[in-house]
Amino acid sequence: MARETDRIIDKPLFSRSAPAGRLTLFALLAFAVLFTSAPARCQLVPGSMDVHWNEGSSNCAKDPQPPLQEHQYNTRTYILRENLCTTFEAPFMYLLVGSTKALLIDSGDIADPNVVPLAETVMRLLPPDGAAKLPLLVVHTHRHLDHRAGDGQFARFSNAQVVGFDIDSVRSFYKFVDWPNGLAQVDLGDRTVDVIPTPGHSETEVSFYDRSTGLLFTGDFLMPARLLIDDASADVASAERVAAFVKDQPVSFVLGGHIEMNSAEELFAWESPYHPDEHVLQLTKDDVLKLPAAVRSFNGFYTVRGQFTMENTIRILIAFAVLILAAAVGVLWALIRYIRRRRRARKSAAQIQT
Ligand SMILES: [Zn+2]
Ligand SMILES: [Zn+2]
Structure with missing residues (x-):
């Protein structure tokens, strides 16, 4: 039973x-x-961020470094970084390979291929497309020179198309009709990348979201570095826009344009070619969600909120210039008063003697 x-x-x-x-x-x-x-x-193609980025050197002349570091995140995603000894900016660039096209996000700070052979490296990483190489689209997170100086290296490759970096080119290429609102897409065949306007650091800034890996590329808008903000209200709107976008999206890692802090979140000196114990490149979805409140607290000059250090360099320089001018005027005024007093004192002494 x-x-x-x-x-x-x-x-x-x-x-x-x-x-x-x-x-x-x-x-x-x-x-x-x-x-x-x-x-x-929502299953993401996985990848590895197990990489130690070259930390540069305190004496680059005595300690030569390879100019470009490559990290293979997965079989179709590469992260490239220019060495701190080649440029203190040490920007990151990202290569995403699809079935019909590849996308290079940013071209770095070095124009000369003899110094940093960026285009040659990217072409080597691209898979073949018949007898040629896969078509390549070169785009930028924003117009600053350290993200586009390598553009010219791609001119001799017939499979490469470089998108313009000015605001009109950005709007028209992605077909934004209500910039900075809305989203655009770049179709790489079996891989779609969303383009999200994120002006604030630069009016041309965009972030990219790769649906296949869940990687979010944020350029200088969000990174483990100084967040330089040109337009605070645009930056708040961008932070809110990206936070709303990622809220319901899987995000594996948030990858920015630079690293400027150590693992204790202390900033390295500006233009330092040596980054010992450097902070990891990757940030998280949680960091994206914290950003709107941080940017809202920005006083327009210099604010530290949690791990975010926000600056407006131009305003800080203007404020310093105004302070120096005011101090100079004060010193001059005190000097004139002193001279006048001395003259009056001499005059009255002379009158007493006569
Ligand atoms: Zn920038
Ligand atoms: Zn930059």
Whole structure:
């Protein structure tokens, strides 16, 4: 005799003949489809951030460094970085390979291919496309020179197209009709990249979200470095826009344009070619969600909020210039008063003697 539990196990889960059984079968199939397809929709292609970035040197002349470091995140995603000894900016560049096209985000701070052979390196990493190489689209997070100086290196490659960096080129290439609102997409075949306007650091700034890996590329808008903010209200709106975008999206890592702090979140000296114990490149979705409140607290000159150090360099320089001018005027005024007093004192001394 089967035990009670055995009977429950032996009992068919559904009967093919009964209408109620058919309903149960349908419900189970629907559940199975939902259960198996839901995780697939947000299943990200994994990758590795297990990398130690070259930390430069306190004496670059005595300690020569390779000019460009490559890290393979996965089989179709590469992270490139120019060495701190080659340029203190040490910007990061990202290569995403799709089935019909590849995307290079930023071209770095060095124009000369003899110093940093960026285009040659990227072409080597690209898979073949028949007898040639896969078409390549070179785009920028924003117009600052340290993110586009290498553009010219791609001119001799017929498979490469470089997108303009000025605001009109950015708007028209991505077909933004209500900049900085809305989203655009770059289609790499089997890989779609969303383009999100993020002006504030620069009026041309955009961030990129790769749906296949969940990587969010934020340029100088968000990174483990000084956040230089030119337009605070635009930056608040951008921070809110990106936070709203990522809220319901899986984000594996947030990857910016530079690293300027150590693992204790202390900033390195400006223009330092040596970054010992450097902070990791990757930030998190949580950092993106914290950004709007941080930028709202920015006083327009210099504010530290949590791990975010926000600056407006131009305003700080103007404020210093005004302070120096005011101090100079004060000193001059005091000097004039002193001279006048001395003259008056001499005059009255002379009158007493006569
Ligand atoms: Zn910049
Ligand atoms: Zn930069």
